[in-house]
Structure formats: C-alpha cells, structure tokens
Amino acid sequence: MLFKQLQQLFYLMCMLMIIPVSASELTENKINVANINLITAPKNETVLMIKPLTCIVRNIGDVCEMMVNVFWENNQLINTCLFQNTEKLTCWKNKKRVKERIKVRLFNDMTFILRDENSDALAQQVIKINSAKPKKLRRRLKADWSIF
C-alpha cells in the first residue's frame, strides 16, 4: 500500500518537474507536453494526469473554462473514454498513451474519470475551483449549546 503511494508520489513529482506550467500559461496555449514520455505506467495500471489541478475564478459560483493537459498511459493498447463526472468528453481507440489538450467547463470541483470499454474506472483525478477573491471573514461569536 505504502509502495503504491510512493509510486504515485514519484509520478506526480516527475510530472511537476517536467511540466512546469501555471494556470495562466495553460489558458494562453503555451504548454509543451513533449517531455511527458519519460513516464511509464506500471504493468496493468493506468496513469492519468490532468494539469492544472486548480482553476481560479473571480467569484465562487463563476463558471471556469480552461484548456487542460490530459496525459494517460497504459502498458497495453486499450479503448478508453474520459468522463467529467458522468459526462463523456472524448474517447480514444487502441492507444497505449495519450497526450492531448482539451477544453473543460466547470461549475464546481469536478472529478475526471478515465473509463475502459466496460465502463470500469481506470483512473481518476479531481480539478478544484478556487476563488481569486480573498474569503470574507468576521469575528466569530463562539457559543456552545446554551443548555450545557
């Protein structure tokens, strides 16, 4: 279990090192994914990486539209589709590895799932929405239950 997590951490670190992109660079179509082929998936496992992991909107509740980098890899040729929650976004046939840029539209935190032809989930990743506006805070007037 621990080994598996270390593996995933290693993949994530590799991705972060070889794809140093920010959200703004992505939206300006300046991304280069050529170096991704350094990563290999362990046997019978699918690696899915979607960048960026966060979309910044002006206010919470605003719709986020952005281009994301999708990378997945499997050791075998497979038919897969990428879903945004339950909505199918795009599909690939007989592929072992895909590097592609797609446009997504989010209203709130969203899970992206890579499914095989049997609809089994192979891998998934969450993209979160954050507001650029600082959270508005006020003094808390803390009170326990008055009956205690």
Place this chain on the structure above:
Amino acid sequence: MKILHSGLICSLFIFSLLLTYKGYASELDKISDNISENEHEQFVEVNHWHFSVALGGGKITNPLHNGKDIPLIVLPYIHYYNERFFIENNVIGYSLFQEENWVLSTVTQLNREAIFFHDWQPKHLLTPNFSESIVSGGDQSPVSVKSINKRKWAIDAGMQLNWFATDSIEVKAQLLHDINGVYDGFNGNIDITKRLTFSSMNQMNVFLNIGAKWQSRELITYYYGLNEQDGVDFFNFYQANSGINTHIALSANYKLNQHWRVKFNVKKEYLSQSITDSPLLKDQHVTSGFIGVVYAF
C-alpha cells in the same frame, strides 16, 4: 461513570485510528493546517455553513432529587455567519455594531434551566442503553422532581456584548428576558475565556473559562419554587430570591486534520443559594464533562 468510561475507551480507539490516518492526510489538509489555529477560532468565513458532530461520552449531572443525569453521546454543532446575522448552535443573533475589538448583538437562545426537569435517559433518545446506576433514584428527598408539575422550556432574547480584550482573552456578557412568557423575568451572565496555546503543540487549543450567571427572582421561583400547584405539602412551599451561579470550565481540542479533532471539556457550576435552598435540590452544583472526537463536514 460507566458512560464516561466507555466514551473514553471509544474515543481513545478512534483517536489511535485517526493518528494512523493522519499520515495520509491530503496536501490540502497540510496547507489548511498551516493556517494558524487561532485564526480558525477567532474568525469565520461569512456565508458559509459549518456542520460538525461530536461522538463520545459524557454527562451533565442533575442536581434535583430523583432527577436523572443527562447523557451526552452525540452532539451536533452548527454555525453560520453572514455580515450581521449568525447562528451558533441554538443561539441566533444579529450583530448591530462590529468594531475591531467588540461586537454588540441581539440574540435569542434556549434557556438551560428546564433541562433538569425532563427525562433525558437513553430510552428517550434512541441512544444505546446504559446502566441506571448513574441515576440517584434511591434518594429520599423532601420533594422529588417526579412529583411536581413539569417546568416548560423558555426562550430568552436580549443583548450580547463580546469584547476581545487581547488575542487570547475574550469577555462575553448577556442580558436576557424570556420571550415566551414562561417565567417572565431576566437573567444575565458574564464569561471570561482565556485561550492557552502551546508552541510545541500548535494543533492543541485549551480554553479556561470562568463566569457568573445572575438569575432573577421570577426565573428561580418558576423553576425551583414550589406551591400548591405542585401538589406538595404546605411546609415545602418555596419562594425564591434572585441569585448568582458561578462556574469554571476547561475545554481542549486537538486538531488531527482538516476534518477530525479530539474534544474534551469539563465544567463545574456552583448554584446560588436561592436555588440550593429549594426542597427540590439535592446537590449544590452541576458538573458536566465530555470527551470524544469531532468530525467537521
């Protein structure tokens, strides 16, 4: 005692599980953890509902003859704030003035006193059964709470002043009157809370609280007074004066991660002589304690 014991074991078990789980806390948890605990306690994000539930064991002792202790097993917590309006558990308020170090609000909340006149045993709460041995049922008393008229729940409303004297000391004062015509009187209280932090354990917060509660003659007489309507002997009739209860409390919580924390609190309240002189009373104080884990949704 038994419920405190089982609650303690349950909490320690869950605590040990959570310590193991903590090693896998998400990156977001770690970022959130880096925000000062003090900020979490003193300020709150507006327009955001916060729900949490505490699970553990504890009780509030009942000072009345034949009154049953109140078990604490599951405690829901809720708070919500917008710019002026707020909800804190059963307190609903509207802040009229908010300055840097003080806030003046109107509040409405449930009055505590009726709690001792109702049966809170597990069979009434759909919670696991526990021994009747914690109930002081064998006492021979001048007047048993079971033999008198039930006292009604009162809803209080009034003013509340919060003064943030320093970063670690908060003073709260309330002056309230019941609004549903139950006892037709006033009560007021003042609480001073000192937060203790430990540089070596920044996930731990400890709060020391002392306070006093003044209750009007009408309030004490309604709840603890006795007259012919209670069906008691003439010699047990009791008409109270106003009085002041004092209390001291200690609470602590230890944050495990973004969702889980361990909570402990104990409180001792010394009842005013106006209350303890009532033939209904068997104890001069009320003790409450709880230990458990809290999950924040």
